[in-house]
Amino acid sequence: MATATETGVKKNFLTGLKEAIAEEMESNPNLICMGEDIGALGGAFGVTDGLIARWGRERVIDMPISEAAIVGVAAGLCLNGKSVMVEMQFIDFISCGFDQIVNMTATYHYRTAGEVNMPMVIRGPAGAYGGGALYHSQMNEAWFANSPGIKIIVPSTPYDAKGMMKAALRNPDPVLVYEIKDLYRRRDLEEVLPEEDYIVPLGKASVRREGDDLTIVTYGQNVYHCLEAAKNLEKEGYHVEVIDLRSLVPLDEATIIESLKKTNRLLVVNEAPMTCGFAGEVLSRMSEKAFEYLDAPPARITRLDTPVPWVKPLELFVLPSVEQITEKALKLIKY
């Protein structure tokens, strides 16, 4: 996908993120990083490793364990002309800063009639399947998708991780980045990244696999579950199209609708719980806008409406699986 040079070194997802932030810090002297343990430690997962050595505490600020103040102070910095990258140590803890995100930051441009914008990226490790249990596994993007004024992205490849992070850091609006921590160091995803500066624009989905029997819309690490299911189905002679949304807000409806014109069948997969989840949003929008192209009832596979339990069998029980996706896909194709 990338215009990668043949000779380059392959890099993982985390390196893509790291490079994006470091390069933007270099090119934008107004950019400030804030978060817990992001200085000498380099963040819990190492995404900010090396930043403090290069730019010092003036621009890389180790914050007290105060998620609300971190976001709120960042809002003040943005109000006064800075751009800020905020790290949530885990995206689960974002709830402690919720009010400052949805009521303070997300509304700023709206309530000031465009006077003040908030160039703020809030990013953090997210997602289940890794045994993180209730408070280190969440995908809580729906809370924020339901709060106007915040853009939300969920990259799934090293190329996108770097290009979308750079786009987010240059965006004039608040952008929430769900970094799937189980993808951070996955060897099989490593790829050569372009030497030159590039961005992946927000709001554009990516067709990860083409097919004309069924459209699966997904994002995050479920992309890989869906691609595996598609491979299984290929063996049985079915061609499944897999769309990686990458960006939830704004949502690339056009790419989904174009696909549905061809496949006439829709399955949406996400690892967040079902009720009022983003999968439901995709379903309802497509029911409204692409109903006439559909030959089967659109369906979704999500986490059960439960928290994410700790031990493996329980965790896998509540989350979407390749088997579930394959089975449901077949049903839709044969409908």
Add this chain to the structure above:
Amino acid sequence: MATTKTDPDQRHNEGREPAKLASDLLTADDYHELLKQLYMARYFDVRLIKEKKRGRLRGTLYSSHNQEGIIVGALYGLRPTDWISPIHRDMPAFFMKDFRSGWDNPERVGMTIEEVCGQVWGKVTSPGRARDNWSHIGSRAKKIIHSTSMLAGTIPAAVGVTLADRLNGLDSVAVTFNGEGSTAQGVFHEAINFAAVEKLPVITIIENNQWAYGTPTHYEYSLEDFARRADGFGIPGLVADGQDVLDVYNKVCQAVEFSRAGNGPSIVECKTFRSYGHGDHDDDRAEKYRPEEEVEEGRKRDPIAIMKKIMVEKGFLSPAEAAKFPAEGKGASEVTDEDFPPEVVAYLNRGVESAVNAPVPEAHEGGMWVFREEN
């Protein structure tokens, strides 16, 4: 009320002579200006109460009656380039910011009376085009942090703007206004703690009016002087008599000087009393929780009366002059325009007239400005 058992100023004074009072440097003109500003804040409040009663305004009015000494005294201690973060009860602060540079000085770093009235009337002349109500306005250019409903919610932003200013080599300070009730919010502690760690120039003013809606202070916190909360942050906590505009001015100047010298934040507790119900919706039922005697007692120390008394003692005002414009001690239903200096009335009339004549924003604006960059 003005005094406190622990010396609130001790941290400032450690190892040096007690600071000269900032007010010692004020001239007779300053005193007259401060008095006029007290009248202005009072008139704005009582006039809006009347307009509201006439049915000309929507939304809830949170009266600043009897608390004007805090707004006027604090603002008088600031430079034009300093930031403020007013809340629901500080409506006059939006247009009185930097009044010291001249009420009609076009260079003044504060909102105009037309803008603030435009906001109250919900017109296009509002700085936020009337997208949120009443005190929920602000201005980056005027260095007024846009207030929201979330109590204590803008303190972190005040910390953030000073951090940005410091990075840019500026020594401006930020003054946040807060009711004592809002201090129980987590974000209050988170923000001040970080300001203390970073030694950021943020002055937290507590307008301690003894009540948070229907809840008295002894259900809000367990301290005699709220200012002692500062000890837990390792920062100074000062106590001021909120009814004495000069005492507020002195304490705020002291805090500002401390901050500007790079010593970090402080808390200034200003003791005052809320004259009316929490908001005008609460006026008729506040007696459910607040005894009438307490209200009578609390209203006795009118900041206008106190300032006049001081000015007479200093010889800046003759007793006959002090008797002019007797707005002090009167409620909104008792005062008339004759109780105020005519220039004060004229100033507000200008704002009201402009607001009444301005159009309401067009309906489709409700769908605008969610994002700066729409995809």
